[in-house]
Amino acid sequence: MSEPVVSRRREVSHTSARSLLMTVLGEYALPRGAPVWTSVLVDALALLGIEEKSARQALARTAAEGWLESERVGRRVRWELTGPGRRLLTEGARRIYEFGDGGPSWDGTWLVVLVSVPEARRDLRHRLRTRLSWAGFGSPESGVWITPHPDREDEALGVLKELGLADGAMSFTASYGAVGSQDAMVARAWDLTGLEERYEAFIAEFGALAPDGGDAVLAAQTRLVHEWRRFPFLDPRLPRTLLPDDWSGAQAAQLFHDRHAGWRPAAQARWDELAS
Secondary structure, X not given: OOOOOOOHHHXXXXXXXXXXXXXXXXXXXXXXXXXXXXXXXXXXXXXOOOOHHHHHHHHHHHHHOOOEEEEEEOOEEEEEEOHHHHHHHHHHHHHHXXXXXXXXXXXXXXXXXXXXXXXXXXXXXXXXXXXXXXXXXXXXXXXXXXXXXXXXXXXXHHXXXXXXXXXXXXXXXXXXXXXXXXXXXXXXXXOHHHHHHHHHHHHHHXXXXXXXXXXXXXXXXXXXXXXXXXXXXXXXXXXXXXXXXXXXXXXXXXHHHHHHHHHHHHHHHHHHHHHO
């Protein structure tokens, strides 16, 4: 059986029952390593505004994708993560909790990839843009892709090979020269304004939130993680020297880690009550 494939587009899409289910599984079921009854997952999703029918459909679809498997015990059904499901959520947890930890140091070296796609092949151009953007590359000019992370060259090569573009592409590493402005290049390559607006919306939503009671804390913690898990796919994680002053991403990261640590005991305790 082939390994199921995660859709990165879903990671940054609007909230859905399936995406919330994956957040619930990663935050509560994964650390315990035990099967979870349908009723527990349905009740947890209900706290997040998901109706029972949608919750059950999400379970069935997630299982069909290969992330979950079910077991019937009498009239009841319980669910357990598959091997690929555990690997996916373990990697997701690492990415979520490590993201925003201060950012990488940088020696000023850029990786530059040159790849040309004929205008007539719009679908291929779109796939290339999507894949390299997911990998954190920005494009200041048509056919030019840049990143301050030279270690992502293998990932870029993999994308180019998969799309059949490797033979005509070129790559090299360099530091920025004397012509033009490095800051202007960054502004053309990435929509940092749009990203900062997302960070500020996150801060506005969770900065003043003070949930009271087990259900409220569990719901708040789940939504906190669910919203934060999108940022590793949206943020190219540029070195601090390339970001605007008072970058909201740093404040948002601190807020996430503070809220997550503060709400975790009560949220986990409430999950254990539901599961028991």
